[in-house]
Amino acid sequence: MGVEMGKETSNNTVSIGDVFAVRLPNGHYGAIRVADRADNSCLIVTTPYISADIPFIDNELLSGILLQNRFFYNNHKAKIWVEGKKPKEVIFIGNIPVSDTKQKIICNTFGAQWDGSIGMEAYLEWRWKYDREKFVEEIQEEENKIDEEHKKIQKPKKMMKDETFWLIISLLNSDEKTGEEDILEPAVNALAKMEIKDIKEFEEALxxxxxxxxxxxxxxxxxxxxxxxxxxxxFSADLFLYIRCFIIAKGKENFDLTVENPQNISEVNSFEPLLSLASKAYTxxxxxEFAYISGYxxxxxxxxxxxK
Incomplete structure (x- = not known):
């Protein structure tokens, strides 16, 4: 089916309300929408649309947000902040004015680069609904492989002194509801001014x-x-990692309270971008590129x- 596409203002410019089609692993198309912007970051929502055809911009599903229910999700809205330019493979459909999406969307979940994986939630939910048994088996196999890979003896390397490490962490603008760049920037800037060995020692301490x-x-x-x-x-191993990142990003006092007393986790949130702090500083x-492999x-x- 042919679709008359909208015109983008620039190959690299992305505007709030822009809608893009994404090709899914099963050959169908999903659709994502830019809900907000902050510097070099975009808030992307995955819409409920999934079909063999690229949608027209007036399709009402493009104004919605996909509700996720696979595995541990319970009507969780598919939305995430991502950094960088849009991938070449996304297909511009048109723009839906913000007023047409009813209200501003708030999101405290931060990912990494905007890549081809953004928008795959529609496919994953489709598999959960129509191919659940095989889907669960595949995920379990992946988890088992990861489990075996991690059964290795840890060989720690030299770490940054605690005082310096927590000073860097304290520079995170963790209270701001903005993009990843704004949150990481002060810490990245400070770490980048240190020696290369310090960046590696920070990564090891983290x-x-x-x-x-x-x-x-x-x-x-x-x-x-x-x-x-x-x-x-x-159980999502990735989500647990990102929650651990958030615990550290909240600072030394929160970490010290939590590491010895797991029941004292005061706030459950995720902050995956913490994993890229040293890499950004090194670059x-x-x-x-940062090619360091931590001992832990x-x-x-x-x-x-x-x-155990």
Whole structure:
């Protein structure tokens, strides 16, 4: 079916209200909408649209937000802040004025780069509804592979002194409801002014603290997404990692309170961008990619003792 596309003002410019079609793994199309912008970041919502054809801009589904119910989700709206330019593979459909989407959308979930994975929620929800058994098996296989990979002896390297580490963390604008760049910038700027060895030692210290929070007891105390050993319900290893990032981003006092007392987790939120802080600082300082591999593995289930 042919679709008359809208015209973009620029190849790189993205405006609030812009709607893009995304190609899904099953050959169908989903659609995403830009709900807000802040500097180099965009708030992207995935719409409920999924079909074999690219939608027209007047399709009413493009004004909505997909509600996710797979695994641990419970009517969770598919929305996330992302950084960078839109991927080349997205297809511009048109623009829906903000007033037509009823109200401003608030989102405190931050991802990384805007890439081809954004908008895949429609496909994942489709599989949950129509191909659940095979979908669950595939996810479980992936989790098992990750689990085996993490059963390795940790070999820690030199870490940044605690005082300096927490000083860098304190520079995060964690209270701002803006994009990732605004939140990370003060910390990235300060770390980039240090020596290369300091950036590596910061990354090692971060990995160590994430590792210390990687325990079964902490995973059991993250609200509705908690790990339930007896129930054998799906547990998101990635989400737990991002929640651990948030605990650290809230500062030393919050970390110290939580690391020894998992039941004291005061706020369940995620902050994945913390994982890119050292990388951004290194690239700013050197112009090169950050290829450092920490001695501590901070991925979920890596702390073997913590999961016994």
């Amino acid at each position: 990995a160590n603290k994430l590792y210390l929070l990687d325990t079964m007891e902490h995973a059991k105390n993250i609200g509705k997404h908690s790990y339930k050993e007896e129930a054998q319900e799906f 700013r300082k050197t112009g090169n 593995d901070y991925e979920t289930f890596s702390n073997i003792e913590g999961w």
